[in-house]
Amino acid sequence: MILPENERRLFFHLYFRLLLYVNKKYRLYNVDSIEALKRLREGVLDIRNKLYDGPKVIQEFVRENPYGLSKEELGIVSNWRHFVRGEFVLFKCLKKYAIFLDIGEPPKAYGVLALSEPFSEIGLPIPTFVETVLLPFKGKIIFDGIMTTYPVILGPNIKRELGDLYRQAKSMFGIITSLPFTGKAKMSDEEKLRLYLRTKRSRMIHAEEIEELIRKNPRLLDTYHQEMGKIAARKYKRELRNKG
Known part of the structure; x- marks a missing residue:
């Protein structure tokens, strides 16, 4: 559940150089080395936020390659735009x-x-x-x-x-488990309806989608009544238990 040590070292090797580049570019703090950057502590958060507020700086870093990184290393950094x-x-x-x-x-x-x-x-x-x-x-x-x-x-x-x-x-x-994620949901309309009906919050959020699914396929009305009946039954059982 953690990165192997060699990959962890590689990540920090690249990430601190990117942060140092961002700091120099925007003149945020008076530091000019990785060691000084690490001592900033809370300042690192400011630099990191600046990085993600304007992520085009990632590609600028890759183009300039100020630290002479390898092609593979530049590819890793470039992917961080995702x-x-x-x-x-x-x-x-x-x-x-x-x-x-x-x-x-x-x-x-x-x-x-x-x-x-x-x-x-x-x-x-x-x-x-x-x-x-x-x-x-x-x-x-x-x-x-x-x-x-x-x-x-x-x-x-x-x-x-x-x-x-x-x-x-x-x-x-x-x-x-990988980025960028470009997949699309693959579910039948019946599966979508069952998911949308599962919780009160979901029913509120997806009220329009629920209505549209049933409008497109009136046969889903049976599914709707089945699911709502199950919900009502569970609620009734809870009320009975609470009454003792």
Whole structure:
């Protein structure tokens, strides 16, 4: 679930040089070496944000090649223009990678490798909300080493909704393990309808899509009533249990 040591060293070798280039280009801090850059600590975050605010600088770095990198190394850096930046749910840790869940529309599940320490050992409650940047690296997805966490306690209802979103993401796209991801969801209309109806949140978000699916194929009305009947039955059972 972490990068091999030789790949980890290669990543930092390239990434710190890119950050140093960005710093010099935009004159953010008075540093001119990798060692001085590492000592900036919080300043590194400013440089990193500048990089992703204007990602064309990645291709400028590749064209200029100020550090005499090899063709293979330049290819790795060039691929970083396909980064994914945003908020994710660090949803679960598997043997091969951790699942970073993008709960946008549609949801996507990324299989992400840690750099030095497994995500399961960094002291965060899982699942938890994080903000980071995902990068392609030698056919895998890693994060850029900087992660903002949020002190949010997730209750059982939220965890249940996240589980539904994870299953929806897996059904639509599988686990995404490389970038850029250009795949399209391959689902029948009936499968889409069942996914859209799964949770209250999903039904609200996809209300128009649900209506359109049934309009296009009236036979799906039977599926709609079946699923809503199951939902009503589960709700009724919960109410009975709560009443004792």
